[in-house]
Amino acid sequence: MYRISTRTVAGGDWLTLGEASRLLGVDPDTLRRWADNGKIDVFTTPGGHRRFLRASIDAMLPRPRQARRQSLTALGEAPDRVASEFRRRVRTDLASQDWYSRFDEDSLRWFRERGMRMSELLLGHLDTTRRAGRDQLIEQASLLGREYGVEAKRRGLSLGEATQAFLFFRARFMAEIAQVARRRALASEQASLLFEEADRALDRVILALIQGHQA
Structure with a gap:
């Protein structure tokens, strides 16, 4: 691999013609032509050698595309299956919770x-990558969260x-979202996008719940 040497000329880091053309992956003659046409910053030394501003070269390099979060369906996970597994987790652990004993049968129902509806909305949110669709679903989940807060206070x-x-x-x-990531052996970047989206959605809901309880 070739070494890049930078020089400070006129207050900036500059590269030789060869260094700059190798970074860009273009022929030196092409880079000369771009410089002659004013498409890139260039400095000519007293000896007639061209020097190219490193920042200008970096700006011309292709940027890696930011990964987009995939929907649950695209990951191979049916939202209904995830919802079913989530409800199973809840049923298994619910009876051990102190607050659970405070509810009568009507309250539990x-x-x-609404818990089932909430999970459907949240999973629907994770199953779409369209901004408008996500916003609509999380708005419904937030309204339901507020309703939770109001009803919890009333009861x-x-x-x-x-x-x-x-x-x-x-x-x-x-x-359960972590289980999805494990089952599908998601790359760390895609798993992080999934966790972050779920976290943001749940944050919106709990804030709405608090507002409902305080209303």
């Missing part, structure tokens, strides 16, 4: 039905207990 739960209940569901939702 109310929260169970006697403190804000701390309502938040604890939501964090219980959040932890199991994120655990």
Whole structure:
């Protein structure tokens, strides 16, 4: 691999014609022509040698494309399956929660039905990559989160207990998303995009829940 030597000329880092053309992957004659046409910054030494501003060369290099998050379906995960596994996790751990015993059967039914709807909205959010579709689904999830907060307060739960209940569901939702990443052996970048999107959505919901409880 060739070595790049930089020189400070007229207050900046400059490259020789050969160095600059190798970085860009073009013929030196092509780079000379670009310089003659004013397409790139060039400095001519007293000896007649061209020097190219490193920043200008860097700006011409192709930028790596930013990875886009894939939908659950594109990853090979059916949202219905993920929802089913999430509900199984919740059922397994629910009875051990202190706040759970505070609910009567009617309250449990109310929260169970809306919990199912919440998971559908959140997974739908993760299953679309269209901005408009994501925004619509997360707005519905936020409204439902606010409704959760209002109802939890009406049924006697403190804000701390309502938040604890939501964090219980959040932890199991994120655990299921982690399972998706493991099952599909996602590359770290794609897994991070999935986790970040789920985190942002859940943050919106818990803020709405708090606002609903405080209303």
